[in-house]
Amino acid sequence: MDDVSFDVYDGEIFGLIGPNGAGKTTTMECVEGLRTPDHGRISVLDLDPFRDTYKLQDRIGVQLQEAQLQKRIKVKEAVHLWASLYNKKTSEGDRLLEQLGLADKRNSWFMTLSGGQKQRLFIVLALINDPEVVFLDELTTGLDPQSRRAIWELVRGIRERGKTVFLTTHLMEEAERLCDRVAIIEHGRIIDMDTPERLIRRYCPERTVVLAAADPTAEARFRSMPGVEEVAAHDGLITIRGSGEHLVTEVIQCLSENRIHVTDFRTILPNLEDVFLKVTGHSIRD
Amino acid sequence: MLRGLLKLTWVEIKIFFREPLGAIGTVVTPVLVFILFGWLGTHIVPERSLAAGPGLRIDVPVFAAVLIAINAVLSLVAIMAIYREGGILKRLRATPLRPQTILTAHVLVKLILTAATLTLALMAGKRYYPVGADVPLVGFGFALLISTWSILSIGFLISSIVPTARFAQPIGAVILYPMLVLSGLFFPLDGLPPALRALTRALPFTYSVSLLRGIWHGDSWAMHVGDVAALAIVFVICTALSAKVFRWE
Numbered sequence: 292m293d294d295v296s297f298d299v300y301d302g303e304i305f306g307l308i309g310p311n312g313a314g315k316t317t318t319m320e321c322v323e324g325l326r327t328p329d330h331g332r333i334s335v336l337d338l339d340p341f342r343d344t345y346k347l348q349d350r351i352g353v354q355l356q357e358a359q360l361q362k363r364i365k366v367k368e369a370v371h372l373w374a375s376l377y378n379k380k381t382s383e384g385d386r387l388l389e390q391l392g393l394a395d396k397r398n399s400w401f402m403t404l405s406g407g408q409k410q411r412l413f414i415v416l417a418l419i420n421d422p423e424v425v426f427l428d429e430l431t432t433g434l435d436p437q438s439r440r441a442i443w444e445l446v447r448g449i450r451e452r453g454k455t456v457f458l459t460t461h462l463m464e465e466a467e468r469l470c471d472r473v474a475i476i477e478h479g480r481i482i483d484m485d486t487p488e489r490l491i492r493r494y495c496p497e498r499t500v501v502l503a504a505a506d507p508t509a510e511a512r513f514r515s516m517p518g519v520e521e522v523a524a525h526d527g528l529i530t531i532r533g534s535g536e537h538l539v540t541e542v543i544q545c546l547s548e549n550r551i552h553v554t555d556f557r558t559i560l561p562n563l564e565d566v567f568l569k570v571t572g573h574s575i576r577d
Numbered sequence: 578m579l580r581g582l583l584k585l586t587w588v589e590i591k592i593f594f595r596e597p598l599g600a601i602g603t604v605v606t607p608v609l610v611f612i613l614f615g616w617l618g619t620h621i622v623p624e625r626s627l628a629a630g631p632g633l634r635i636d637v638p639v640f641a642a643v644l645i646a647i648n649a650v651l652s653l654v655a656i657m658a659i660y661r662e663g664g665i666l667k668r669l670r671a672t673p674l675r676p677q678t679i680l681t682a683h684v685l686v687k688l689i690l691t692a693a694t695l696t697l698a699l700m701a702g703k704r705y706y707p708v709g710a711d712v713p714l715v716g717f718g719f720a721l722l723i724s725t726w727s728i729l730s731i732g733f734l735i736s737s738i739v740p741t742a743r744f745a746q747p748i749g750a751v752i753l754y755p756m757l758v759l760s761g762l763f764f765p766l767d768g769l770p771p772a773l774r775a776l777t778r779a780l781p782f783t784y785s786v787s788l789l790r791g792i793w794h795g796d797s798w799a800m801h802v803g804d805v806a807a808l809a810i811v812f813v814i815c816t817a818l819s820a821k822v823f824r825w826e
Contacts, residue, residue: 325671345673353671359663361588363595368588375584376672400595 615705
């Protein structure tokens with residue numbers, strides 16, 4: 292890790308995003324007190340994760356990447372065990388199991404749960420002490436799209452209960468839909484940090500409009516518009532690339548002024564994935 | 578944190594019995610071996626003491642007790658390695674649970690199982706080893722707990738170092754069984770060459786066997802203060818070392 296520095300605000304969902312091996316988990320484990328950094332200072336809830344590890348652990352909830360429980364521990368045993376480890380007396384266990392759709396799995400062994408169920412159980416365990424900050428490391432990796440969406444909904448629910456969420460992900464869609472702010476990390480360095488919208492506006496101001504128009508004059512008209520950088524026609528589809536938020540409006544105005552008949556119209560907006568490509572020079576999947 | 582310790586210990590005991598092979602290996606096998614020896618002793622060897630040949634002498638109860646202890650240690654080594662490899666230790670560590678508490682829970686589980694296995698063995702073997710008033714059972718159980726506790730710390734040290742679960746049990750066996758051979762259980766140590774004899778003095782089993790055998794045969798505890806002290810030293814050294822080298826993941 293190289294000079295990583297960031298603040299996470301109360302009540303937000305903060306995401307550390309980057310490819311595998313970028314240092315997301317290492318950073319998170321330092322903040323949780325599971326790993327000791329070589330140098331630097333970390334403060335969580337006004338506690339030092341190394342000196343006050345147990346005090347801190349008592350007030351946070353943690354979900355680790357690729358964690359397991361004892362194969363033959365029952366769901367309810369895990370929940371009761373975890374509940375007994377924290378100072379705060381809590382009777383949340385059953386309600387959480389209910390809420391995360393695990394109520395009918397109370398007597399099942401951990402090894403018999405599906406990937407999604409295990410992940411949801413880990414969320415229950417991370418929330419069992421009514422923590423002030425929740426850490427979620429690659430929460431939805433390996434889950435099908437449906438479970439993934441269900442879990443996103445849960446994470447939003449955590450924020451609505453006034454908790455702070457600190458998560459890592461290499462899924463840009465997840466970060467964009469879930470996070471209030473993200474930090475892009477690569478090779479142990481934070482490249483930039485902001486809300487997803489602002490990052491997109493900053494790095495990827497370009498807009499793309501794709502439309503289907505039979506009018507032979509259309510292409511030339513788009514080409515002469517201000518802000519347009521590239522117009523390409525292919526198979527009856529015209530792709531217009533340009534920058535600035537006004538591009539879409541201007542295209543629509545142009546269509547209407549010239550009474551160009553359009554049979555299809557869509558806009559392509561850049562996303563965090565494009566931002567990542569722009570700032571690192573390569574795709575997150577490389 | 579006592580609540581967490583007791584809860585974890587109880588959960589681990591339940592989990593242990595849900596794994597049939599582990600339970601059979603740790604609890605049933607020693608009991609069966611104990612009975613088998615007893616049966617052999619009464620039916621094959623007339624003197625019932627299993628003095629199979631000159632120089633070879635086995636106190637079956639002591640042998641069974643040590644076997645129980647070794648089983649407990651090997652199973653501890655395996656469980657620790659599996660828990661580490663599977664990320665279970667790490668997940669437990671990301672709670673206010675202290676490392677010592679997690680380890681203590683596992684030691685407690687093994688001690689409880691050791692005591693239970695010994696009780697079972699003695700009950701099952703009553704026919705062959707009539708336990709008279711001259712055998713201080715409570716004392717013997719206590720001696721076994723001290724021995725196991727001490728040998729468990731060697732197990733900790735092994736499980737702190739072994740890289741993967743696959744190696745844990747074989748490495749444990751390779752380290753423990755030779756110690757057992759040189760423990761004085763099978764042949765008297767007095768006849769060994771000086772170098773080997775010095776080596777046996779460095780091995781904890783020597784002291785467990787001496788302690789267990791002594792107590793079984795009615796020695797007073799005062800005669801075995803040295804054994805207990807040696808076992809305590811082994812415990813302290815191994816615990817300190819494993820605290821230094823223990824890896825959570």
